[in-house]
Amino acid sequence: MAVVIIGGGQGGFQTAASLRAEGYEEHITLIGDEPGVPYQRPPLSKGFLLGKQEQRHAELRPAAFYETQRITLVTARATAIDREARRVKLASGEQIEYDTLVLATGARNRMLPHEDVFYLRTLGEATEIRQRLSAAQDVVVIGGGFIGLEVAAAARTLGKQVTVIEGQERLMARVVAPVVSEYFRNQHEAKGVDVLLNATLYRIGDKEVLLGERTRRPADLVIAGIGVVPNVELAREAGLPVGNGITVNEYLQTPDQRIFAIGDCAECPSIFAEACVRLESVQNAVDQAACVAKAIVGHRAPYTAVPWFWTDQYDIHLQMAGLPAGFDQVVTRGDPQTRKFSVFYFRGGRLCAVDSVNRPADHLAARKLIGARTTLSPDQAKDESFDLKSAV
Amino acid sequence: MPKITYISDAGVSRTIDVPAGDTVMEGAVQNNVDGIVAECGGNCQCATCHVYVEEKFLPLLDPIGEDQDAMLDTTASPRKSNSRLGCQIHVKAELDGLVVHTPPTQQ
Numbered sequence: 001m002a003v004v005i006i007g008g009g010q011g012g013f014q015t016a017a018s019l020r021a022e023g024y025e026e027h028i029t030l031i032g033d034e035p036g037v038p039y040q041r042p043p044l045s046k047g048f049l050l051g052k053q054e055q056r057h058a059e060l061r062p063a064a065f066y067e068t069q070r071i072t073l074v075t076a077r078a079t080a081i082d083r084e085a086r087r088v089k090l091a092s093g094e095q096i097e098y099d100t101l102v103l104a105t106g107a108r109n110r111m112l113p114h115e116d117v118f119y120l121r122t123l124g125e126a127t128e129i130r131q132r133l134s135a136a137q138d139v140v141v142i143g144g145g146f147i148g149l150e151v152a153a154a155a156r157t158l159g160k161q162v163t164v165i166e167g168q169e170r171l172m173a174r175v176v177a178p179v180v181s182e183y184f185r186n187q188h189e190a191k192g193v194d195v196l197l198n199a200t201l202y203r204i205g206d207k208e209v210l211l212g213e214r215t216r217r218p219a220d221l222v223i224a225g226i227g228v229v230p231n232v233e234l235a236r237e238a239g240l241p242v243g244n245g246i247t248v249n250e251y252l253q254t255p256d257q258r259i260f261a262i263g264d265c266a267e268c269p270s271i272f273a274e275a276c277v278r279l280e281s282v283q284n285a286v287d288q289a290a291c292v293a294k295a296i297v298g299h300r301a302p303y304t305a306v307p308w309f310w311t312d313q314y315d316i317h318l319q320m321a322g323l324p325a326g327f328d329q330v331v332t333r334g335d336p337q338t339r340k341f342s343v344f345y346f347r348g349g350r351l352c353a354v355d356s357v358n359r360p361a362d363h364l365a366a367r368k369l370i371g372a373r374t375t376l377s378p379d380q381a382k383d384e385s386f387d388l389k390s391a392v
Numbered sequence: 393m394p395k396i397t398y399i400s401d402a403g404v405s406r407t408i409d410v411p412a413g414d415t416v417m418e419g420a421v422q423n424n425v426d427g428i429v430a431e432c433g434g435n436c437q438c439a440t441c442h443v444y445v446e447e448k449f450l451p452l453l454d455p456i457g458e459d460q461d462a463m464l465d466t467t468a469s470p471r472k473s474n475s476r477l478g479c480q481i482h483v484k485a486e487l488d489g490l491v492v493h494t495p496p497t498q499q
């Protein structure tokens with residue numbers, strides 16, 4: 001018996017760790033193509049850029065952990081899966097046999113056609129950006145999503161002149177309601193960030209970026225955070241179905257019963273969206289890994305964990321629970337002026353997501369409320385005298 | 393460097409030099425100490441770094457913040473008056489000799 005995991009990131013690491021925690025005794029091989037031990041990405045766009053955290057803080061566990069837990073780390077790129085022979089082929093030509101295979105290959109950054117643009121996904125890239133930031137004066141961030149805004153906040157905190165270029169009419173448009181977008185835009189502007197909406201990059205010139213003919217901004221460092229592309233090629237070439245990610249069922253299994261897929265690379269049915277979703281979050285990678293580890297040791301159960309996510313920008317801590325997709329009503333609890341508020345999203349009258357700004361108790365209540373598929377009404381949600389926990 | 397002692401539910405004790413500025417959670421994770429999971433990586437989001445702090449050190453700790461307080465309500469092992477999240481205790485010189493007990497379960 002042997003489990004082979006492809007991808008030594010958040011999900012791959014957690015699968016291995018959870019398997020041991022579940023009492024799995026056989027071989028575990030974790031194949032990853034990045035140097036060093038598995039690490040977490042969230043600090044890369046936050047404390048690491050600010051110089052508050054170092055590589056050792058990002059590393060999930062020290063090398064000794066893999067020895068004591070008998071997890072074999074292989075630093076190599078997997079190039080093919082032979083499902084018939086149940087083997088993973090590495091770039092070196094070496095082959096590794098599996099009984100169960102877990103695909104946790106993550107995603108890679110979407111790239112712009114322009115040169116001289118930096119991207120942030122890996123520790124290597126973060127290290128390079130951190131170095132360049134220290135010498136830079138004018139930083140242009142392309143993309144007003146979570147990662148772009150975290151980078152903008154870090155650069156601004158370091159005293160740089162920062163411009164954010166966003167193509168949509170508001171920030172984080174794909175995932176939050178207008179009131180949250182508005183709040184974040186105000187906060188960034190108050191800190192002195194130049195936020196350009198409905199804007200697209202036209203050209204990168206010598207120490208400047210051009211947006212159309214007239215608008216230009218000085219730039220000695222251009223960083224883009226414009227989304228990711230899931231790493232599905234291995235699965236596709238092995239004949240497994242792929243949509244907006246490697247397609248798995250509610251048990252996170254591909255049609256090949258021996259192969260699971262988790263984390264950023266996988267799309268699975270979600271009871272919180274009534275659709276197939278591919279999520280990019282630590283929670284999703286960790287909880288899916290734990291679900292697969294349980295299945296491997298014989299406790300198979302559908303994946304039903306409530307999605308949650310967070311982002312830190314300056315001293316603003318935004319926590320999100322649930323999936324807002326398709327919401328048709330939004331109410332706000334608390335006053336954004338106080339810098340503490342939560343936004344409740346409803347779909348067809350049912351609570352589907354909550355975004356909390358510096359209101360951790362609301363966020364935790366939200367995880368429970370959404371998990372319990374509560375009947376909390378919009379009026380209750382916005383009434384601060386109503387105890388959210390009483391509705392669970 | 394301040395020394396922090398971690399005692400597991402089974403009574404296994406390990407003493408680690410933890411650099412000032414790092415957290416009690418990081419001291420454990422970076423040194424392969426069992427009993428602390430730290431799923432969220434220190435973001436006060438998961439409560440799997442729960443520890444029981446020996447009483448005499450409690451006055452030396454910072455007050456429990458709003459987010460830690462909310463999170464402590466969700467620990468897998470019972471919350472007690474000396475419950476803290478390891479990722480919210482920043483090690484400093486005065487905490488040299490700190491003793492924390494890890495709970496029977498974190499998940």
Ligand SMILES: Cc1cc2nc3c(=O)[nH]c(=O)nc-3n(C[C@H](O)[C@H](O)[C@H](O)COP(=O)(O)OP(=O)(O)OC[C@H]3O[C@@H](n4cnc5c(N)ncnc54)[C@H](O)[C@@H]3O)c2cc1C
Binds near residue numbers: 105121
């Ligand atoms: C800068 C940044 C900040 C983030 N901040 C947050 C946050 O605040 N909160 C949050 O919840 N989420 C955050 N995320 C998202 C979160 O980190 C990801 O969702 C999570 O890492 C997904 O885990 P994963 O295991 O699916 O993929 P990854 O962690 O990306 O791991 C996949 C690994 O597989 C490797 N790999 C791919 N193909 C192969 C192959 N063929 N052979 C060998 N190895 C291969 C990749 O190189 C990579 O190392 C952030 C992401 C980034 C980039």
Ligand code: FES
Binds near residue numbers: 441
């Ligand atoms: S590590 Fe998650 S709450 Fe401390």
